[in-house]
Amino acid sequence: MTSGEKRDSNWSLEPHHTRSMSKLGKTVVAMSGGVDSSTAACLLKEEGHEVIGVTMHVWPHEQTGGGRCCAPHDVEDARLVANRMGFPYYLLDCREEFKKYVIDNFIEEYRGGRTPNPCIRCNEFLKFGWLVKKAGELDAEHVATGHYARLDYDRLRKRYILLRGIDEKKEQTYFLYSLKQRQLAHVRFPVGGYTKDEVRELAGDFGLKVSEKKGSQEICFIDERGYANFLKGYIPQSFTSGAIVDKSGEVIGQHRGIGSYTVGQRKGLGLPGPEPHYVVELRPHDNTIVVGSEADIYRTTLQAEKVNIIAFEELPTQLDVTAKIRYQSRPATARVDLVADDHISVEFAERQWAITPGQAVVMYQGDLVVGGATIITAGGLQ
DSSP states (O other): OOOOOOOOTTOOOOHHHHHHHHSOOEEEEEOOSSHHHHHHHHHHHHHTOEEEEEEEEOSOTTGGGGTTSSOHHHHHHHHHHHHHHTOOEEEEEOHHHHIIIIIHHHHHHHHTTOOOOHHHHIIIIIIIIIHHHHHHHTTOSEEEOOOSEEEEEETTTTEEEEEEOSOTTTOOGGGGTTOOHHHHTTEEOTTTTSOHHHHHHHHHHTTOGGGGOOOOOSOTTOOTTOHHHHHHTTOGGGGSOEEEEOTTOOEEEEESOGGGOOTTOOTTOOOOSSSOOEEEEEETTTTEEEEEOGGGGEEEEEEEEEEEESSSSSOOSEEEEEEESSTTSOOEEEEEEEEETTEEEEEEEEEEEOOOTTSEEEEEETTEEEEEEEEEEEESOO
16 A cells, blocks of 8 residues: 655755665654554565654543543554554653643633643643653654654755645644644654544554554543533633623523633523524633624634744745645635734734634644634624
8 A cells, every 4th residue: 555645846855864764764653542543663674764652641541530641542553553563652641741731721721711632732731742752762763653744854944834634524634733843853654644533544554452542533532511611720810700781782591601602602592582692701800701793793803923944944934825724624725914023913814703712723824734822802893
């Protein structure tokens, strides 16, 4: 089977980077117990790399009902893959780091009325931050994951570049935009040149029991009771009832706590009237939710901060891109304006549904990931 990986002729590897990225060195593979990371480890092993499998113990399984990570059966699945392929496997305790960089941030963002994406934080600070350092302690040169993304080195730009995975439905570069050059220098994405179906087929060829295992689409540390139940134990003040107002400021109902809502939400408002209402804005400073019509949810512009650029050393003052405002959305035509070193403005050619503060806007040029930032506010069509 061939990977079907597509390369643009303008992208080529610097000779010294070719040696660094292709030599059969020691690689730590982050294994969740799922089919993608398991297959990634097997591919590297088959190529002749010295593989070390690790599972990051990020959240106590017994806490909040267990969550969706670090479950004993997932650890056992990863261990069985390592045993079958003949490489060492370790369970690494990074619960303290996960709490510091992911959980605490998740809580604070919701406290501020924003909707965060913890997977992006986990990739930046844990998988490709903390784990890269741990890999160095094991004399490993690279960290590999089962992300559907591709990495290359651009000789003209003299930079590592991140490319979309070839499987359009599964590609995951949205979650990786925050990676820095120093991190990308130590990364491998073995399954990025395959489709999900091909990965499952490969897993079957390797004789892995996880070949048909379903993946989780939810936040890994949130159990079946949902994120609101999780947050109540940390920020109970965000679950105090308050006023629901319309755009004019008139009180038209009561909410059960702003921690239970996000921009664009329709269900759970309990408001009377022939037309549905949608959450337009969360105001934690006065514990108020602003609602409007469906038309009020659409916006054409956004402001974003904490900018990270991968494709260029510096972002041009103005750049035409396609951009995504959530993982499941399709890239939309947009123009990016550099407002300050750490602040961009994005204007879309067509209106976008529920641009949400706290989420990421990720920018592309074709398969090339330009970079991304954290959304602050949305504007236009109000």
